[in-house]
Structure formats: structure tokens, C-alpha cells
Amino acid sequence: MQRLISFLAVFVGALFGGGFRYLIGLVFQSYGSGFPLGTLFVNLTGALLLPLLIHYLHDRFNLSAEIVLSLSSGLLGAYTTFSTFTADTQRLFASNQFSFLALYLLATMIGGFLLALLGNYLAAYLARREYFQRKKEN
Amino acid sequence: MNVVIVALGASFGAFFRNELTQASRKVKIDFPWMTLLINIAGSFILGSVTAKIKDNVLLLFLSTGFCGGFTTFGTFNFELSQLWFQKQYLRCFVYFASSYSLGILGFILGRII
Numbered sequence: 001m002q003r004l005i006s007f008l009a010v011f012v013g014a015l016f017g018g019g020f021r022y023l024i025g026l027v028f029q030s031y032g033s034g035f036p037l038g039t040l041f042v043n044l045t046g047a048l049l050l051p052l053l054i055h056y057l058h059d060r061f062n063l064s065a066e067i068v069l070s071l072s073s074g075l076l077g078a079y080t081t082f083s084t085f086t087a088d089t090q091r092l093f094a095s096n097q098f099s100f101l102a103l104y105l106l107a108t109m110i111g112g113f114l115l116a117l118l119g120n121y122l123a124a125y126l127a128r129r130e131y132f133q134r135k136k137e138n
Numbered sequence: 139m140n141v142v143i144v145a146l147g148a149s150f151g152a153f154f155r156n157e158l159t160q161a162s163r164k165v166k167i168d169f170p171w172m173t174l175l176i177n178i179a180g181s182f183i184l185g186s187v188t189a190k191i192k193d194n195v196l197l198l199f200l201s202t203g204f205c206g207g208f209t210t211f212g213t214f215n216f217e218l219s220q221l222w223f224q225k226q227y228l229r230c231f232v233y234f235a236s237s238y239s240l241g242i243l244g245f246i247l248g249r250i251i
Contacts, residue, residue: 010156011149018148018207019141025202046212051219073156073213078148080211082177082237083184084202086245090185108211109238116215120223 009066013074021079035100036088039081040107046080047112051119056126140198147203151180155208169229170217173210174237178244180209185248 025038050072058068085108092101155176162172184205191197214237221230 006156007153010152014149014152014207015145017152018203019145021148021206022141022144022202043211047215050212050216054216069156073159074152076212077155077210078152078207080213081206082209082211082214082241083180083205083245084209085211086181086241087184087188087201089242090245090249109234112211112215113218113234116219117222119216120219 005066006069009070010074010077013070014078017075017078017080021081034092034095034097036084036092036104039084039088040104040111043080043085043108044111044115046076048115048119048122050076051116052123054123055120056123059127060130143195143199144203144206147199148207151204151207151209155210168226170214170221170233173213173217174233174240177209177214177237178240180205181241182244182248183208185245186251187248189249 021038021042024042028038028041031037053068053071053076057063063071088104089101092098092104158176159172165171184201187197187200187205191200218230218234221227221233
């Protein structure tokens with residue numbers, strides 16, 4: 001039973017995550033410059049949101065383990081993607097778009113890491129602020 | 139219609155990723171090796187799929203859907219940040235460098251093989 005619940009949690013979360021990634025890709029595609037803005041957008045926003053979910057929203061809204069699994073491994077796991085990033089990289093290289101390639105690599109590699117760090121700091125900041133607010137009220 | 143195909147593919151991908159990640163916790167190594175393997179393997183499969191599959195619906199299901207949902211950028215960067223805050227700078231760097239280099243290499247190999 002527990003296995004079925006965690007299966008459904010991940011499955012349903014990823015249904016939305018994968019769907020959002022595809023739709024966002026379509027929106028950015030219509031600007032059509034060849035630069036993979038859609039992949040960059042989902043990956044950077046996902047990198048920021050995941051630490052916020054695990055280190056802040058989890059406690060803030062008393063989310064159950066299944067909901068957190070559904071939102072982290074399911075929704076944000078499927079919303080972000082690593083394989084499409086490698087495909088974009090190869091495509092930009094093969095089509096000699098080297099300035100786009102450099103920009104894309106830099107933004108993904110450095111941006112993803114910095115936003116994940118920022119997500120952790122933001123989670124800690126929000127949790128602290130609310131802790132002191134509650135303390136003041138009591 | 140396409141969004142449903144992608145969403146379903148992503149769900150299967152995410153399910154396999156989650157099963158593999160849960161199973162990998164039994165091995166007590168302080169390194170997110172399973173996410174690394176998943177991202178390399180997923181990139182390899184994507185390379186292979188984009189080179190070989192011509193049917194558009196199947197391609198969308200397997201590439202943007204399955205491989206997109208199987209591999210993950212969010213968890214990868216989350217794990218990088220945890221290694222960073224644990225002051226495991228060497229592991230953090232090794233994880234960073236190996237994911238990007240082997241992931242891109244995996245995609246290229248998948249296309250060729």
C-alpha cells in the first residue's frame with residue numbers, strides 16, 4: 001500500500017511537472033532565436049524552488065511526506081531536466097552557435113548552482129523570520 | 139494532445155528515477171552517485187532516441203517525456219548545494235564536473251552508437 005501511494009505521488013507530480021516543462025518550452029519557442037530559453041527557464045526556476053520546498057515549505061505548511069515526495073521527486077524532478085540540456089549543448093555546438101553555447105553553458109552551470117544556494121539561504125531566512133514573528137506574538 | 143504524451147512519458151521517467159534513487163540509499167556512500175548515473179544514462183538514451191526514432195509521437199514520448207522526466211536538474215543542484223553547505227568542496231566539485239562532462243559525452247555517444 002505504501003509503495004502504491006508513493007508510486008502515485010511521484011507519477012501524478014511528474015505528470016504536471018513534465019506537462020509544465022513542455023508548455024513553457026512552447027511559449028519560449030515562439031520567440032524562436034535558437035537559444036534554448038525554455039530549458040534554461042525551467043531548470044533555473046526548478047533549482048531555486050527545490051531547496052525552498054524541502055527546507056521551508058515542508059515545515060511551513062506541515063506537508064506530509066507523500067506530498068513532499070510528489071512535489072520534489074515528482075513535480076520538480078520532471079519539471080527540470082538534465083538530458084535536454086545535454087541535447088541543447090550538442091545542437092548549439094553542431095550548428096556553430098558558439099556565443100549562444102557559451103552563454104547557455106555559463107547560465108546553466110553557474111546559474112543553477114547559485115540559485116540552489118540562494119534557495120537554501122532564502123529558506124533559512126524565511127524560517128527564521130517566521131520563528132521570531134511567532135515568538136513576538138506569544 | 140502532445141502535452142499529454144509528454145506528461146505521461148515524464149511520469150514513467152520520474153517513477154524509474156525515484157525507484158532507483160530509493161534503492162540506492164541502501165548503499166551507504168556519501169555521494170549522490172545514483173543521480174549522477176541517472177543523468178548520464180538519461181542523456182545517453184536521449185542521444186540514441188533522437189538519432190534513431192523517426193516516429194514523432196514515440197519520439198516525443200521518449201525524449202521530452204521519458205528522458206526529460208527521468209533526468210533531473212533540480213535534484214542535481216540541490217545535492218550540489220547540500221555538499222557545499224557540508225563543506226564537502228571536493229565532492230561538490232567532482233559531482234559538478236563529472237555530471238556535466240559525462241552527461242554531454244553520454245548524449246554524444248548515444249547519438250553515435
